[in-house]
Amino acid sequence: MSxxxxxxxxxxxxxxxxxxxxxxVVNGRDVRxxxxxxxxxxxxxxxxxxxxxxxxxxxxxxxxxxxxxxxxANTELEEIDAIGVTYGPGLVGALLVGVAEAKAIAFAADKxxxxxxxxxxxxxxxxxxxxxLEPPYLCLVISGGHTHLVVVKDYSHYEVIGKxxxxxxxxxxxxxxxxxxxxxxxxxxxxxxxxxxxxxxxxFPRAMIDGAPYDFSFSGLKSAVLNYVNICQMKxxxxxxxxxxxxxxxxxxxxxxxxxxxxxxxxDFHKFAIAGGVAANSxxxxxxxxxxxxxxxxxxxxxxxxxxxNAAMIGAAAYYEYMxxxxxGWDLNAIPNLKLESR
Ligand code: KG4
Ligand code: ZN
Numbered sequence: 001m002s003x004x005x006x007x008x009x010x011x012x013x014x015x016x017x018x019x020x021x022x023x024x025v026v027n028g029r030d031v032r033x034x035x036x037x038x039x040x041x042x043x044x045x046x047x048x049x050x051x052x053x054x055x056x057x058x059x060x061x062x063x064x065x066x067x068x069x070x071x072x073a074n075t076e077l078e079e080i081d082a083i084g085v086t087y088g089p090g091l092v093g094a095l096l097v098g099v100a101e102a103k104a105i106a107f108a109a110d111k112x113x114x115x116x117x118x119x120x121x122x123x124x125x126x127x128x129x130x131x132x133l134e135p136p137y138l139c140l141v142i143s144g145g146h147t148h149l150v151v152v153k154d155y156s157h158y159e160v161i162g163k164x165x166x167x168x169x170x171x172x173x174x175x176x177x178x179x180x181x182x183x184x185x186x187x188x189x190x191x192x193x194x195x196x197x198x199x200x201x202x203x204f205p206r207a208m209i210d211g212a213p214y215d216f217s218f219s220g221l222k223s224a225v226l227n228y229v230n231i232c233q234m235k236x237x238x239x240x241x242x243x244x245x246x247x248x249x250x251x252x253x254x255x256x257x258x259x260x261x262x263x264x265x266x267x268d269f270h271k272f273a274i275a276g277g278v279a280a281n282s283x284x285x286x287x288x289x290x291x292x293x294x295x296x297x298x299x300x301x302x303x304x305x306x307x308x309x310n311a312a313m314i315g316a317a318a319y320y321e322y323m324x325x326x327x328x329g330w331d332l333n334a335i336p337n338l339k340l341e342s343r
Pocket of ligand 2: 144
């Protein structure tokens with residue numbers, strides 16, 4: 001076999017928040033294993049992610065998760081071409097566990113080390129199931145920590161054209177869920193409950209920002225829901241949680257759709273993708289499917305398992321970084337506020 005056609009096998013590692021994950025991915029698109037150890041049940045007790053507990057759990061789980069990923073892929077460490085790891089953004093203590101582990105494995109096994117931006121990972125999740133998808137395209141990244149409209153100019157080459165000024169989309173979902181007593185993580189619970197509610201029952205604000213058409217703001221929407229719930233409680237009036245969930249979600253969907261579609265038009269793209277935990281939302285997927293169909297755009301979204309945090313997406317992103325020559329040294333550090341464009 002010639003050198004050019006050799007398959008590149010990446011071991012991806014992800015530990016930026018509350019999932020300890022490892023995966024083996026071939027040529028950036030072919031997932032051989034995808035192991036995720038979720039800490040959700042643990043953090044549910046506290047209503048959200050507790051950073052100290054997250055770091056401790058990552059330490060406990062990471063070796064086991066990596067071994068399982070190699071085993072399920074039927075792969076020996078020697079057959080791996082590079083180790084890809086998320087080094088930011090995220091919780092610093094959580095990131096450090098993955099970065100230290102990746103450096104130790106890369107050093108011991110004499111493998112190249114490739115640091116990956118978590119958002120680049122989310123975007124690259126789209127390559128796994130859409131083998132034909134190639135840049136350039138527009139991607140809306142909606143997760144627990146980020147709401148970014150990103151022009152994907154090329155693999156590893158991004159321009160952020162808009163982001164949230166305050167809460168991320170997932171944060172808004174989680175906070176609204178907590179307000180109406182649904183618990184953590186709120187996104188999937190609101191998604192489900194909203195199906196039983198009327199999205200027009202309550203009128204919540206759709207924030208548009210003067211002079212920044214692609215920036216987002218969800219804190220006003222979150223406060224409006226909170227105020228509505230407080231008023232109902234003060235007046236001892238009954239409230240319909242399903243209507244609240246559906247009306248809140250309708251406001252989120254309207255804002256995401258109108259901004260993303262305006263950017264598609266302005267930048268003259270015909271391919272649109274979504275990524276991140278909130279991209280698993282059924283109403284959001286449905287709204288974009290309809291809008292893209294209407295406009296003749298190709299619409300791409302990952303399966304839910306590749307929307308929320310996982311290491312297959314890190315393996316996919318690491319492949320393209322590796323192919324473009326990126327190699328990190330033993331001084332690779334966790335960077336909690338790493339910027340997508342400044343790497
Ligand atoms: O991408 P992710 O796993 O972690 C971050 O990088 O932040 O995203 C987690 C977020 C949480 O806020 C969670 O509530 C939200 O994704 N989420 C959803 C759904 N599934 C997960 N939000 C709305 N609808 C869903 N079905
Ligand atoms: Zn994430």
